Amino acid sequence: MGVSALLATLFGPLLGSIAILFIHRDQTTAIKRTAMVISCVTFLLSLLMIPAFDASNTALQFVVNQPWIPALDAGFRLGVDGISLPLVLLTTLIMPIALLASYDSIGKSVKEYYALMLLLQFGMTGVFMAWDTFLFYVFWELILIPMYFIIGIWGGKDRIYAAIKFFLYTLVGSLLMLVAIVWLGLESQWAGHGFTADLTKLQQISSHVGFNVQQFLFWAFALSFLIKVPLFPLHTWLPDAHVQAPTAGSVILAGVLLKLGTYGLIRFNLGLFPQASVHFAEIISVFAVIGIVYGALVAMVQTDIKKLVAYSSVSHLGFVVLGIFSVTTEGVQGAVLQMVNHGISTPMLFLCVGVLYERRHTREIADYGGITKVMPRFAVLFAIAMFASVGLPGLNGFVGEFLTLLGAFKSQTLGSWTYAIISASGVIFAAVYLLWMFQRVMFGTNDNAENHHLRDLSRSEYWQLVPLALLAIWLGVNPKPLMNMSEKGVQAVVNWVQNPSTAAPTITVPTQAPHAAHSMNTHR
């Protein structure tokens, strides 16, 4: 059942995208409904993977392995493990919400919009599922085209600049990654195993690659992912893209696209280059810490709500990167949780900004004030989103941030408390800028005449916000299921990075400590 669910989750959106092409462009309602039904069904089908998933098993599950280009040993290799499954579920959850948020706000070229959104989902799901470097790259680049059009056609005033900047930034990184993918395949060939794109085979040879080459390959992959995350100082495309993108675009961007980068860091950088990961953990963590503080400080001085939320992403994703490169089980698991949590709370914030923008067509904080009085229900949901993003205990944001900090604190790879201590200030700053923004927008006197008669949430807006709010509360109170799901996968990766020689997947030593056994997930 797992494999069927996985395939349905992956290909459902693609089929939907093609189906939409056959609907006449004037039948906008039919187009919207088709897209909505497809994305909801895909979500439900993806849920079927949860019961079928064996969380105690470190191996890749629901494996599909079909040959594609035998000459390059590139195959249609798919599967999920404890790290990718939560992200796949996040993707399928966010998409119907993003589509719902587009219902009224997207007026022109409706057909193209929904076809592109579903194509985007296909690409994103594929990235999380691919177990083949070539296939991964194809999905990775496939995402660029629909996102480029979504920002460029349906975006704001400076959308063209933002779209091109987004495209070129991502392309620079990903082409370097392509070189690394090619080189890695050739390393396998030179080692006598034949050219390959199979991630399992590559993991067996990559830790034996000379350290100089490993350094180059590590950075070629890392740069591509760090641009996507984005890590300071590579983040400058993000505020532009976020501010110019339509609400649904921002939701997808913050909810899923940024996680592609952090997921790649775990899967490829930690998974393929253990020695180089440890070697460069400090330098990347330094930038992660700078990003946490810098993102928070810049968010604090923003006058535009959407920009503020965008910079908060820079800060929050810094925690994820810090957690990953602490190379501790706590840190990486915190990173996975934080990815999911950020994927829930930040889309909520963007949706709330969208709600306000829809009514007033401004995003300036100064134009608002005392909104609570006219939109009390909205205020509750906005508050939940805000507190989840701040990391208030009891809401989802807290657990992940706490674990990443704990990981950074304990980390022997980083070897210093300083990272955790400075980063912790980011949590405080987050409270400052988010609470301050909330106070200026929602409280105080409603003295702007245009704000006197704003209507409260519509039914569609409820449907967008309430599921995410419930999930934020549930994951805050009970993060256990999510942690169980990802635990084994994370442990396997961490053990593999800590002991690449003893726990090398090629060496099977049954009597060894459980650490070694966990790393077996690196090959099926």
Added chain:
Amino acid sequence: MNIDFFGSLPLIVIWLALGAVGIAIQAFVRNNTRLIFGYYVATLVATAVLAIITAGHKSIAFNGMVALGGFSNYFDVLFCGAGLMTMMAARPYLQRENAEIDEFYTLLVSAVSGMMFMSHANNLLVLFVGVELMSISFYVMAGFLRTNSRSIEAGLKYFLLGAFASGFLVYGMALIYGATGSLQYDVIASHIATGQVNFPALLSIGAVLMAVALGFKVAAFPFHQWAPDVYEGAPSVVTAFMSTAGKAAAFASFIMVFAALMPHGNVLTPKLQNMLALVSAITMLIGNITAIAQTNVKRMLAYSSVAHAGYLLMGIVANSDQGSMAVVFYVTSYVFMQLGAFVVVGILERGNEQHLQISDYAGLAKRQPVLAFAMAVFMFALAGIPPLAGFFGKYLLFVSAIESGFLWLTLVAVLSSVISAYFYLGLIVKMYFSESQGHHEPNPAGMAGITLVVAATASIVLGLFTTQLLSVYGSW
């Protein structure tokens, strides 16, 4: 003298159809372009079919002059395909420009036959005959719009510079003959490999001169200067044909000649590889950087075509089977992407150089969704975005270059790909993100529509069916 009639059927058929029957028909039937058009379409189809049938029949015939089967036949099919696509696009274009004269199709098929000679050549003289046959047809086709001064300028410029390049070609051949005592590829190769070279200096100069001449034909730096002017001035359909099939033919020769001149382990080989690598790097950078500054779509595509010559040279630099395979695959995809792009330009343009500016494409997606979509596919494919055809070719080229130790060249290619994305996206931005200024109805596509459908489908599908194409090529 061994004459392999069966194996040389494609060559014989296109020659008889062109030389004997074609001329006779034209002598007796006046002003029936429809008949001539149909006749040459049939000729190209028949040639392509015969090339497919005889593909498995590999031999060297006519006293070592001509190579038959395999690699050469693969290119035959490609040339005939490009020729057919061009003819479909050319008919409505020429009718609109009041320039549909029978000879156009004759020239086109004669160019195709020249290309076939280039890919079948196993002897430098046959190569020369092929190059000249192709080039002379091109000179006339470039200047085909007799009332348009730009077209005439293009034809004349191409002719003068092309004649100059032919001089280099012949001179290079003479020096190679002097050094090795043979004009036959396999003999040259074995002489160089075994060190039976009379004057090593002659060989190196000869090889460089060959690189110059072929570099001119593919429009590689520093011999690319003619390309933008000629591609811009020539009728769009002719540009579509010259810049794709012409380049493919030149690369087919490049592969064969330099496989003979660069055997592994020879002292000269790494030097030639480094020289070509430098040429390749500068070509792609110059092509892409200059393309950014263009405001004329045709000129922009011309520079992009220069840049693609740079990418393709990576496969020659690699000097391996992997490299040749990469060139073959990339050039195949390139033919469809670039030809399609020029055909779109041809459909949109009006006489007297109108509607050729990038700004004229503003809002095209609203006015002409199908044309804009096709153009967007070509642009993304040329930019090398997966899963379109251009990406897989680039991937194969990267593999071959890194495998041969040219990581730096791959990094330059990466850099220039990013640069190129800027102007390919620029056109898409215009078509999709900008509002249109003023209205002008595009010309009815007519049969050019067939070309567009084929080119766009190939640009998408070739990426997904890489294996099948590679295995067809491998099995021939």
